[in-house]
Amino acid sequence: MQNFWHSPLDTAKRLPKSIHRKRATSSTFVCVARLVKAWGANMITTFSDPFEALLNLQRALDGRLASDWLHDQTTSQGPFPPINVFQQGEDILAIIELPGIDKNSLQVEAKENTIRIAGQKAIAYPGGASVHRRERIFGAFDRTLSLPVALDPEHIRAEYRDGILALHLPRSERDRPRAIKIS
Amino acid sequence: MVSSQELQAQKKREIAGKEETTIPARLFVPAADIYEAPDALTVILEMPGVEKSNVSISVEDGVLSVEGRLDLSKYQGLQPLYTEYNIGHYSRSFRLSSKIDQSKIAAEMKDGVLSLQLPKVEQAKPRTIQIN
Numbered sequence: 113m114q115n116f117w118h119s120p121l122d123t124a125k126r127l128p129k130s131i132h133r134k135r136a137t138s139s140t141f142v143c144v145a146r147l148v149k150a151w152g153a154n155m156i157t158t159f160s161d162p163f164e165a166l167l168n169l170q171r172a173l174d175g176r177l178a179s180d181w182l183h184d185q186t187t188s189q190g191p192f193p194p195i196n197v198f199q200q201g202e203d204i205l206a207i208i209e210l211p212g213i214d215k216n217s218l219q220v221e222a223k224e225n226t227i228r229i230a231g232q233k234a235i236a237y238p239g240g241a242s243v244h245r246r247e248r249i250f251g252a253f254d255r256t257l258s259l260p261v262a263l264d265p266e267h268i269r270a271e272y273r274d275g276i277l278a279l280h281l282p283r284s285e286r287d288r289p290r291a292i293k294i295s
Numbered sequence: 296m297v298s299s300q301e302l303q304a305q306k307k308r309e310i311a312g313k314e315e316t317t318i319p320a321r322l323f324v325p326a327a328d329i330y331e332a333p334d335a336l337t338v339i340l341e342m343p344g345v346e347k348s349n350v351s352i353s354v355e356d357g358v359l360s361v362e363g364r365l366d367l368s369k370y371q372g373l374q375p376l377y378t379e380y381n382i383g384h385y386s387r388s389f390r391l392s393s394k395i396d397q398s399k400i401a402a403e404m405k406d407g408v409l410s411l412q413l414p415k416v417e418q419a420k421p422r423t424i425q426i427n
Contacts, residue, residue, distance in 0.1 A: 165367055166320035166383060173378045192302035194380040198373035205373060209380060211343040211407035237330055241337070245329040248341055253302045275343035275407015 192253045193229070193277075202288060204259060204281040211275030212248075218272065220279065222265040227279060230254040262287040304379065310386060325363065325385045325409075333421050336395065336413040342385045343407040350404055352411070354397050360388040361409065394419035 173196065198205045208229065210218070218231040235250040237243060262284040269280040308324040325340040342350070345363035353360050363385040391397060394415050401412040
């Protein structure tokens with residue numbers, strides 16, 4: 113039985129050297145280290161490959177591409193900036209990819225169940241430079257997102273870090289599910 | 296410069312390289328701008344969600360490789376409801392010409408945008424020739 117599983121140390125050894133070198137600092141590697149330690153303590157549970165965490169997440173994101181959760185409530189896919197909506201406990205978390213934006217030029221407005229994200233992405237090329245390649249997009253944008261749940265506009269938090277805008281959208285108190293006592 | 300046309304999100308380009316990856320996941324090609332000034336070449340790469348500490352830049356055999364790793368721990372416990380883009384690590388490489396001084400490459404990361412300054416070697420800089 114023991115032979116059926118790869119021993120944890122073997123797993124670590126089987127990883128190509130480049131992984132050791134390149135990803136020594138990555139959290140994925142730390143994950144392996146922890147796993148090895150856990151195995152050492154004779155914890156034999158199902159072996160989930162930490163390197164597959166990303167793939168699983170990508171699959172989950174793909175699976176939602178055809179979701180009709182915001183059905184008819186937002187413009188079809190394509191407008192800038194692209195938005196992903198997640199559920200975090202009872203609340204909603206919208207993650208928007210907006211690299212290289214000046215925080216001051218970004219405007220976020222909330223009203224009941226709609227969120228408006230407007231701003232301007234500016235790219236400046238120094239004078240006299242010749243452009244070889246231009247793939248980044250820039251310009252003004254204005255997008256409104258309507259959610260099928262009522263929000264609590266007082267407690268919405270917006271965070272901009274590393275080119276990602278995260279909007280924490282708590283559900284309004286009256287919209288939260290309540291447990292009903294059966295008498 | 297503001298275009299009157301509505302901005303469209305770029306579809307993320309996936310890597311279709313010769314080499315296979317060692318992690319079972321998709322990698323994306325960051326959007327890049329390259330422009331040339333008289334004394335240096337500037338490469339700008341967009342890698343939203345990548346922290347400064349998770350970027351590795353290397354020059355080997357005249358190829359500049361940039362890798363940006365996404366911190367997946369932020370996505371733990373989140374359940375996707377509606378998505379318009381996928382996420383993943385970023386990777387892109389460029390072959391450098393001999394005009395570039397490989398020892399003087401400088402990089403800066405801000406708001407998910409990586410700027411690389413590739414200075415030219417002395418001989419490659421333009422010069423005006425005086426006529427006697």
